[in-house]
Amino acid sequence: MKLIINHSSMQPIYEQIVEQIKGMVMRGELEENTPLPSVRGMAKDLKVSALTVKKAYDVLTEEGLIVTVHGKGSFVAFANQNVMLEEKRKEVEADLETAIRKGRSCGMSREELKQLFEIILED
Structure with missing residues (x-):
């Protein structure tokens, strides 16, 4: 998954992650049941804190866009x-x-x- 983080932006990094994942779903790039990278994996790729990625995943979960299955990972839950x-x-x-x-x-x-x-x- 290719996300671009602007560290000089006034927008928090977790919001940048949320918006980009939502955009990928809207454009059909991420379909329902598509696995997302692990929190640690994405944090390493983006060179950000795992807590930042976790916060983004939590927001996406609250919005019903992703679901996390303990031991299996996070998946796109809503692709309408x-x-x-x-x-x-x-x-x-x-x-x-x-x-x-x-x-x-x-x-x-x-x-x-x-x-x-x-x-x-x-x-």
């Missing part, structure tokens, strides 16, 4: 891409609503917001 994509869409919608509220609070018109949105989409 449609449900995960819908969750991401809801996050985008909430972020857009927040941006619109901020724009309106500083006096931006509907047309200005639309123009700004179009400019951002072009980049």
Whole structure:
């Protein structure tokens, strides 16, 4: 499994691991019942603490994305891409609503917001 950790990022390393594994599931790169590297193995590969990887696996377990079987390892438990994509869409919608509220609070018109949105989409 190829994960890239940005040690200079403000985002905690365990969150980077979580996001990348979720992304792999959404893109179909990791399917249901796919075994994940052991906590120690991934920690060694990424050159991070085993506690950091354990925290990432715990978050993924809480979210129902992976399941850990004592003595056998951790496996992808949930690979329903449609449900995960819908969750991401809801996050985008909430972020857009927040941006619109901020724009309106500083006096931006509907047309200005639309123009700004179009400019951002072009980049």
